[in-house]
Amino acid sequence: MRRAARSFGAVASVYAAARPGYPPEAVEWLVGDAGRVLDLGAGTGRLTEALVELDRDVVAVDPVEEMLEELEIRVPGVPRILGTAEDLPVEDDSVDAVVAGQAWHWFQRERAVPEIARVLRRGGVLGLVWNRRDTSPDWLRAAGEIMHDRLDPSAAFASSVRVGGPFGPVESHRVEWVQRMSRARFLDLVRSRSPWLTAPPDEQRTVLAAVETLLVTHPDVAGADELAVPYVTYCFRTVRG
Incomplete structure (x- = not known):
């Protein structure tokens, strides 16, 4: 987790520009x-x-200061707290919902779940969400192979989530949508993903060059x-008992 946090911090501005948002239907x-x-x-x-x-x-919590600085630019005025899921600097029974976007797979579940339950009011909701590219178009399937999608740590969580007590059964829902973007933004998306961030520099250059070639051929x-x-x-959502 610490290595990943450092990696994301180094490209916070690229991450902010490239990553997709979330459809309102999903968030609601x-x-x-x-x-x-x-x-x-x-x-x-x-x-x-x-x-x-x-x-x-909304209160925003993240372990990476550079990420929170970008958050302030995107959503000015939202309270920002430097912290982790395993040690939340938040008062007991203080929120109605806790959400995590593209993040649950980084948490130490055995430590994070009790902390989340502590800050949630009884009957509060834990909501977890992931965006995954639909690789059914052939060009995206090919891009995914180049980008080492199989190494994406979020992949295992797109189909099922385990939370455990004191939370109830986990409900699931999915929303299909399309985002339009420039070629430059797609390349920034490649640069923002954990398999690329943690790869050696030579491999990073090889991946980017291969994706660029794919986009023009x-x-x-x-x-x-x-x-x-x-x-x-x-x-995914579950209610605190």
């Missing part, structure tokens, strides 16, 4: 009518921004001014 499903929401592992504020747009009172996208990137947003 996650938090229901919860008023005060803690965004855990908030990063640069993609999920925070979506919550603010739904008029929720694959018949589905060669010559396109804009790329249509389909996503599936996987949502």
Whole structure:
């Protein structure tokens, strides 16, 4: 986790610009009518921004200072707290919902779950969400192979999530949507992903060059001014007993 945090901090501005947001339908499903929401592992504020747009009172927690600085640019005025899921600097019974976007797989579950339960009010919701690219288009399947999608630590959590007591059964929901982006932004997306961030410099250069070549040679996208990137947003929620 510490190595990953350092890696993400080094490219916080790229992460902020490249990563996809979350569709309102998914965010509304996650938090229901919860008023005060803690965004855990908030990063640069993609999920925070979506919550603010739904008029929720949000507190953002992240272990990387550079990420929180980018969050302040994206969502000015949201309270930012430097902290981790395993040691939350938040008062007991103080929030109606805790959410984590693209982050649960980094947490130490046996330590994080009791901390989340501590800060949640009884009947509060824990909502977990991941964006995954839909690789059914051939060019995205090929890009995923180059980008080592199989090494993405979030992949195992897109189909099922375990939480445990004092939380109840886990419900799931999925939303399909499309994001349009420039070629430059797609390359930034490559640079923002953990398999690329933790790779040696030579491998990073090789991956980027291969993706650039794909974008100018694959018949589905060669010559396109804009790329249509389909996503599936996987949502999970459970209620604190």
